[in-house]
Amino acid sequence: MSFIRPEVRAMFLRWREALVGAAILLLGLYWSFGVTPGLLSWVGYLALIIGAILLFAGVQRGRARMGGGGPGVVQIVERRIGYFGPLNGGLVDLEAVTSISLDPTEHPRHWIITHEGGPALHVPINAEGADVLFDAFSSLPGLSPGRVASTLKHEGTAPIVLWRRPDLEKRIARLH
Incomplete structure (x- = not known):
């Protein structure tokens, strides 16, 4: 039994790479600008770059995914x-x-x-x-x-x- 509607689940599966990229981007923003300066802020800058790349690639893949069936x-x-x-x-x-x-x-x-x-x-x-x-x-x-x-x-x-x-x-x- 699933608590998620099938159409919502299909939407999450279609855009999964973009959603992961957005989450990493947000985490990088928090670590870079929301925490006191230090080593974690530098890791945050790296997470910003990785998240942006994943978001860009995920949007392209999501646009190309037409589903199955x-x-x-x-x-x-x-x-x-x-x-x-x-x-x-x-x-x-x-x-x-x-x-x-x-x-x-x-x-x-x-x-x-x-x-x-x-x-x-x-x-x-x-x-x-x-x-x-x-x-x-x-x-x-x-x-x-x-x-x-x-x-x-x-x-x-x-x-x-x-x-x-x-x-x-x-x-x-x-x-x-």
């Missing part, structure tokens, strides 16, 4: 993305990814992950465990976490290319 399950094991859905699925090595797009015309919206040696992987943004894709996408060179989070808010009529592998960009430029 959608079709299929996403797992990442040793830089290999796996999607196991009711109708399709597959495995993609993160090093083999050539582009990442978001298709807002699908219901629910889908990540389209194209890669070398196979058909594109279509992953619903609300698939169970899809929030781990945020970290995987953020590890790609040149793709910022803020761009991933802001693209999820976009409502459009065509797929949005979020990232292309740098050597692929050069090949496309040579063709035109």
Whole structure:
């Protein structure tokens, strides 16, 4: 039996990193400016910096988290993305990814992950465990976490290319 309503619990889980960052930031403020000067005030300054970093990263992750309950399950094991859905699925090595797009015309919206040696992987943004894709996408060179989070808010009529592998960009430029 839980004393917390399910929607409140879901909100806390979505913004958990930001809430921890805010708590550390407040503790750092108290230690820095609320206590007599000394060693604890210097620890407070360090807590201020760590709390601000965690708050910033937590807000980005919270914006990108869409919850679960959608079709299929996403797992990442040793830089290999796996999607196991009711109708399709597959495995993609993160090093083999050539582009990442978001298709807002699908219901629910889908990540389209194209890669070398196979058909594109279509992953619903609300698939169970899809929030781990945020970290995987953020590890790609040149793709910022803020761009991933802001693209999820976009409502459009065509797929949005979020990232292309740098050597692929050069090949496309040579063709035109």
